[in-house]
Amino acid sequence: MTVIVRDFRAGDAEGFARIRHLALPFMLSTxxxxxxxxxxxxxxxxxQPLVAEEDGELVGVAQVGIVYDSPQPGQGYLNVYVHPDRQGRGAGSLLLRIAExxxxALDMTRFFVRVVDEPANRSFAEKRGYLPRRSAHFLRLDLATCTLPPLQEPPADVELRTAADFADDPRPLFDLDAETLLDEPSxxxxxxxDYEAWLKETWHHPLLSHExxxxxxxxxxxxxxxxARTDGGTRYGTVMTGTARAHRGRGLAKLAKNDSLHRARAAGFTEAFTANDAGNEPMLAVNKWFGYEICATEVQHVRELS
Structure with missing residues (x-):
């Protein structure tokens, strides 16, 4: 049996999404x-998304690229996912080597890779020269059966809206997203x-739910x-929750997230997912308050090239 790695083609999308879901079911993928x-x-x-084939069957995938929106140059990422039933047959190693x-070839000198915090995965990364750095938790909430905190009346000077209300001009949401990102542990x-890049990569992304x-x-x-993002089925996830610096300490992020969770359950979603840096104690406390439970941990590893 022969494993080959090649560039992603449009016809690979279904298989790519399936493998990524099997390897990392806590992140939405379609x-x-x-x-x-x-x-x-x-x-x-x-x-440069890559796929690994074994005798014509898709058995592994990789997401490869440059961290272009970082002020520090020379950083690349490569995240490898292998079908659980096809591990140990060389697909992951070949994907990693081709990605590196x-x-x-793009003159990157620092490679980042994320692996689920399990002994075999960590060993795979460390044997190839990657050292562990920060960890992050995936969290899950059973929306179908949980007891959400009751909806609260916002303070007199606060109004709750949805992103759909900013359809004509989402620039204020870009500004807020950009500000909160600066304080995200990473x-x-x-x-x-780049506002135009944000529109394409975030605002118009097919998983984002404006409503x-x-x-x-x-x-x-x-x-x-x-x-909020959704998979078009029953799975919903919050990918960023934050507050402008001038308004922190008032519980506004919790207010917004509670509103979103109630909307999601009313719309028929039964599972809620999110992720937090392991050192982001304030947001972990908020999610614990909602009833989220940690379902997996991912460790970022780095390899520095001299």
């Missing part, structure tokens, strides 16, 4: 989203400075938000 990401990645990202060659610094993304507005400006 064929439409895979196709959209491949077609709409920023040119500076040099996004692609990044080296090994990689990111900065949102379920809740926004707390103060004096006509977004002050806090909880961005």
């Amino acid at each position: 064929p439409e989203a895979i196709t959209y990401d491949a077609a709409n990645a920023h040119p500076d990202a040099h996004f 060659e692609r990044l080296s 090994d990689i610094a990111h900065e949102f400075t 379920l993304t809740s926004v707390a507005v103060v004096d006509g400006r977004p002050a806090a938000f909880s961005a």
Whole structure:
């Protein structure tokens, strides 16, 4: 049996999404989203999705690219996923090697890879020269059976809206997203400075639900938000929840997220997912208050090239 690695093609989207879901079921993934990401990645990202085939069957996939929105140059990422029933047959190693060659050709000197915190996965990364860095938790909430906190009346100067209310001009949401991103714990610094790129990669992304993304507005400006994604079925996830610095300490992020969760359950979603850096204690406390439970942990590893 022979394993080969090649570039992603449009016809691979369904298999790509299936393998990613089997390997990492806590993140939403659909064929439409895979196709959209491949077609709409920023040119500076040099996004290169790869697939591994064994005798014509898709057995592994990888997402490879440059962290183009970081102020620190030379950083690339490569995340490898192998079908659980096809592990140990060389697909992961080959995907990793080809991905590293692609990044080296782009003069990247720091490679980041995320692996689920299990002994075999960590050993795979560390044997190939990757050292563990920060960890992050995936959390799950059973929306079908949980008892959500009751909806609260917002303070007198706060209005709850949805992202759909900003359809004509989402720029204020971009500004809020960019500000909150600066305080997100991470090994990689990111900065949102390109509004047009944000529109393509975030605002128009097929997984983003404008109707379920809740926004707390103060004096006509977004002050806090909880961005929601859905898979078109029963799974819903919040991918960013944050508050502008000037409005922190008032519970507005919790207010927005509670509103979004209630909207999601009313719309028929039965599972809620989110993820937090393991050191982000304030947000972990908020999610624990809602009833989320940690279902897995992922460890980011880095390999530095001299």
